[in-house]
Amino acid sequence: MYSAENYLWGWIAYSSGALCLLLCLWLLVRKITVAAIRHIIMMLAVIVFFTPVTAHRDDPHLAPAFFVSLYEGLLASGNDMGFQRALAPILAIAVIGLMFYSITRLLISRFKTSSSSSAPPADPGD
Numbered sequence: 836m837y838s839a840e841n842y843l844w845g846w847i848a849y850s851s852g853a854l855c856l857l858l859c860l861w862l863l864v865r866k867i868t869v870a871a872i873r874h875i876i877m878m879l880a881v882i883v884f885f886t887p888v889t890a891h892r893d894d895p896h897l898a899p900a901f902f903v904s905l906y907e908g909l910l911a912s913g914n915d916m917g918f919q920r921a922l923a924p925i926l927a928i929a930v931i932g933l934m935f936y937s938i939t940r941l942l943i944s945r946f947k948t949s950s951s952s953s954a955p956p957a958d959p960g961d
Contacts, residue, residue: 871940883901886900
């Protein structure tokens with residue numbers, strides 16, 4: 836088994852690579868004119884790359900759920916759940932993230948609408 840320090844260095848290396856991939860993704864989607872689509876794509880990419888799950892069933896150390904899902908899905912045998920053990924947290928966090936994003940966008944749009952309508956009209960004569 837690996838030590839806690841091995842997992843820490845693994846997370847550091849993995850996070851560096853994932854951040855580089857997110858930068859490349861941002862360069863690809865930055866020209867999309869609809870901001871909500873850009874935000875959702877980036878949010879889902881962050882969720883997929885950085886959702887943690889226990890590396891093994893009997894090991895408390897965390898690993899990226901994306902890789903745990905691939906590893907267990909490809910090498911599952913017998914009563915193993917395959918993709919499900921690591922894919923379930925990714926889907927749950929994605930649904931919760933999309934709900935929070937939708938609520939936040941709704942509140943921001945209402946706040947902007949109410950603040951712009953309550954502002955006094957500018958006097959064109961001045």
